[in-house]
Amino acid sequence: MRRQLLPLLAVVGLALAGPSLGIAQAIADHPLDYAPADIAYGAKLYGEQCVACHAATGDGVGGIDFKRGTFHSVVTDRDMSSVITGGVAGKGMPAFKLDPTEVTGLVAYIRNFNSVDRSTIKLGDAARGKAIFEGKGECGTCHRVNGVGPRSAPDLSDIGAVRSAASIQRTLTDPSSQMMPINRPVHIVTKDGKVINGRRLNEDTYSLQLMDDHENLVSLNKADLKEFVISTKSPMPAYKDRLSADELADLMSYLLALKGK
Amino acid sequence: MRRIIAATLAWLLLAASGLPATAQVSAERLVGAAKEPANWLTYSGAYNGQRYSALDQITPANVKNLKLQWVYQAAAQGGWQTSPLVVDGIMYITQRPNDVAALDAKTGRVFWIYHHTLDPTQIVCCGANNRGLAILDGTLFMGTLDAHVVAIDAKTGRPLWNTKVADSKSGYSITLAPLVVKDKVIIGVGGGEYGIRGFIAAYDAKTGKEAWRFNTIPAPGEPGSETWKPCPPPTSSKTFCDPDAWKHGGAPVWITGSYDPELNLTYWGVGNPGPDFNIDQRPGDNLYTDSVVALDPDTGKLKWHYQFTQQDKHDYDAVQVPVLADITWKGAPLKAMLWANRNGFFYVLDRVTGRFLLGKPFVKVNWASGFDKTGRPIQLPQPTGEPVYPGDHGGTNWYSPSYSPHAKLFYIPAWENYTSLNAVVSPADYKPGRGFEGGVPGAPAVVPGAPGLSGLGARAPVNTWTEVAGNGAVIAIDPLTGEKKWRYYMSDVTESGILTTASDLLFTGGREGYFQALDARDGSLLWKLNLGAGIMNGPITYEVDGKQYVAVIAGLSLSVFGVE
Numbered sequence: 151m152r153r154q155l156l157p158l159l160a161v162v163g164l165a166l167a168g169p170s171l172g173i174a175q176a177i178a179d180h181p182l183d184y185a186p187a188d189i190a191y192g193a194k195l196y197g198e199q200c201v202a203c204h205a206a207t208g209d210g211v212g213g214i215d216f217k218r219g220t221f222h223s224v225v226t227d228r229d230m231s232s233v234i235t236g237g238v239a240g241k242g243m244p245a246f247k248l249d250p251t252e253v254t255g256l257v258a259y260i261r262n263f264n265s266v267d268r269s270t271i272k273l274g275d276a277a278r279g280k281a282i283f284e285g286k287g288e289c290g291t292c293h294r295v296n297g298v299g300p301r302s303a304p305d306l307s308d309i310g311a312v313r314s315a316a317s318i319q320r321t322l323t324d325p326s327s328q329m330m331p332i333n334r335p336v337h338i339v340t341k342d343g344k345v346i347n348g349r350r351l352n353e354d355t356y357s358l359q360l361m362d363d364h365e366n367l368v369s370l371n372k373a374d375l376k377e378f379v380i381s382t383k384s385p386m387p388a389y390k391d392r393l394s395a396d397e398l399a400d401l402m403s404y405l406l407a408l409k410g411k
Numbered sequence: 412m413r414r415i416i417a418a419t420l421a422w423l424l425l426a427a428s429g430l431p432a433t434a435q436v437s438a439e440r441l442v443g444a445a446k447e448p449a450n451w452l453t454y455s456g457a458y459n460g461q462r463y464s465a466l467d468q469i470t471p472a473n474v475k476n477l478k479l480q481w482v483y484q485a486a487a488q489g490g491w492q493t494s495p496l497v498v499d500g501i502m503y504i505t506q507r508p509n510d511v512a513a514l515d516a517k518t519g520r521v522f523w524i525y526h527h528t529l530d531p532t533q534i535v536c537c538g539a540n541n542r543g544l545a546i547l548d549g550t551l552f553m554g555t556l557d558a559h560v561v562a563i564d565a566k567t568g569r570p571l572w573n574t575k576v577a578d579s580k581s582g583y584s585i586t587l588a589p590l591v592v593k594d595k596v597i598i599g600v601g602g603g604e605y606g607i608r609g610f611i612a613a614y615d616a617k618t619g620k621e622a623w624r625f626n627t628i629p630a631p632g633e634p635g636s637e638t639w640k641p642c643p644p645p646t647s648s649k650t651f652c653d654p655d656a657w658k659h660g661g662a663p664v665w666i667t668g669s670y671d672p673e674l675n676l677t678y679w680g681v682g683n684p685g686p687d688f689n690i691d692q693r694p695g696d697n698l699y700t701d702s703v704v705a706l707d708p709d710t711g712k713l714k715w716h717y718q719f720t721q722q723d724k725h726d727y728d729a730v731q732v733p734v735l736a737d738i739t740w741k742g743a744p745l746k747a748m749l750w751a752n753r754n755g756f757f758y759v760l761d762r763v764t765g766r767f768l769l770g771k772p773f774v775k776v777n778w779a780s781g782f783d784k785t786g787r788p789i790q791l792p793q794p795t796g797e798p799v800y801p802g803d804h805g806g807t808n809w810y811s812p813s814y815s816p817h818a819k820l821f822y823i824p825a826w827e828n829y830t831s832l833n834a835v836v837s838p839a840d841y842k843p844g845r846g847f848e849g850g851v852p853g854a855p856a857v858v859p860g861a862p863g864l865s866g867l868g869a870r871a872p873v874n875t876w877t878e879v880a881g882n883g884a885v886i887a888i889d890p891l892t893g894e895k896k897w898r899y900y901m902s903d904v905t906e907s908g909i910l911t912t913a914s915d916l917l918f919t920g921g922r923e924g925y926f927q928a929l930d931a932r933d934g935s936l937l938w939k940l941n942l943g944a945g946i947m948n949g950p951i952t953y954e955v956d957g958k959q960y961v962a963v964i965a966g967l968s969l970s971v972f973g974v975e
Binding site for chain 2: 354378
């Protein structure tokens, strides 16, 4: 995972509790482990889903203390994910129906419980984020959500369930770094001179399937092509300087709320 | 060709390439589907249910040159009953349990796959079957095993809406391909072995909101409710009659209907009454089980019905595709409905009024001796332990027949000389989601003292049933007389539908795994290939870039052929 430093903390709107107990310190302690965006998202979910039993202090259930890292059976992060989504029979821990984005966030937060003051974490506003998506951010000019918008870029209807908060945040600041290889833009000139630009959907040794920039599903034999260029650079702009930190936090909240149908 | 992986994007600034956007499948295109044979726009290819194509590039003369073009393999085990759609070079299929895939119809390569997550409590009697999709504009529609209807963006495979139709825990499911009429998506529900109360319902294609629902069993007081009679005084402690039989009397609908745009009527075949085999439990004719119903597609109002089998005790579902044909009947034009029923009779009905015009057995029949003047079959109950013809899987079943307006013949995938014993009945106690069959039919012992033949599905690849327990056939019927024009014998039975074309070709399969091309005029075999597994449902044909293809599913393989 890529190391993210202070500028990105501002991006998700995290306010630091103090120089010694803040997320910066947590990252310094576990530099490669958990992204602040995931920790922040997990902290929000903890307040919604976990706090009733585990308490704000993390020690509400006997024998478990998140601050000290004391668990009944959990050793690895995968163990923790299994307990969250599978529950613990007979111990009162229900199986939570959470998507991978949420589980990633919760694990990140619980692993950093001791270093993060949940009360000081400020998250963006999803409704404002939606307005930015459709307005100033111009995201809706390429992306589609719940049947609205063009199909030229990947559909984001369930992006908040399939990508971690940290991955979404990195996409906003460095789109090419997070672009799935299959989604790469392709530029084609056929032997009879036709120019086709689009997004790759599938490829094999002899053929290529894509969504062209007129939203047609197109299948091509490579033998019929004169030119075939696959770009590793995402056509999406970087938003670091286009939107303010608060606006990016709002946009993040909106994208994280897109859970699909 | 140069293949480059580039880090620059200068070419994205190039002007639009000028390709036309893919046309949308409008409601008008669906009405005219038969006039654009390059595409296969509905379950049966057109609203008339004929599974007939005007394509004629593949002919009786060149069919011997058919060559495999591509194969698509399903990932999930189990019978694969889907009938693909093809729209402007793209094929849309369903695969188990409720996935949808978009393929390039020329190469079989995949554009996208949609996965539907099923409710784990869903129940179906006979496997995770799904028979296909409907399309309107740019949206695909699928019914699911957990009784939802899902709308999917045909370009991206993304769900647009998802409407719960019924409670799957109580045995409701959807396995048929929906039928789109105008702006509505029409479906029916399966579950006839679980004591459901069946229905046909329509949903707004844009929103998924239910527009109407026609219950295939009338409630007390509604027309037809008199056919669910009050219980007589018990004659013995062994008889059991259910005063609320209509509430879980079955009448499922699990095969796609047809539509006549001129008459603005949609026709649907209704399945068996429940419990399947115990008639004491449900006195009366049990409308609209084993019937065809003609509905107004705008309102769901019943225009007419015809019941093929009253108070059925042999599981003779009328779940066949209603085939609509315009023929000359006794010198006058007739809007006919042609129907080979599971009960072994071939019917001609007037589809304007539902009037019975002809009924003739196409296989051996002994449960009825014929018809009275009104077209009601005269039942001839066989004693318990005696063979009933046809057996409980029918003289034919859900697999699509075909009508060729070119050859003027109707083609039936048939089970000949196939029988089962009258069921040993027992009271069925209704519990939601539990089997509700009221008995078990038996197979006759073909060798005295030896174990009986095992059930359905036990024949291929080794045909243990042999000719003793019946055989498969394609039967060509002249609809004007009900007489057999020709018959093509198959050693094992068939679950394959039939496709005919304007070049007088007939394509079909069977449980043996042969994909066969017959001459539609005389039934002679022109070409065959062993695909190695049973063929279910009907082949389709389409054209891309001037080349005709034929697609068929055998086992887990969707194979597509063309003439080289």
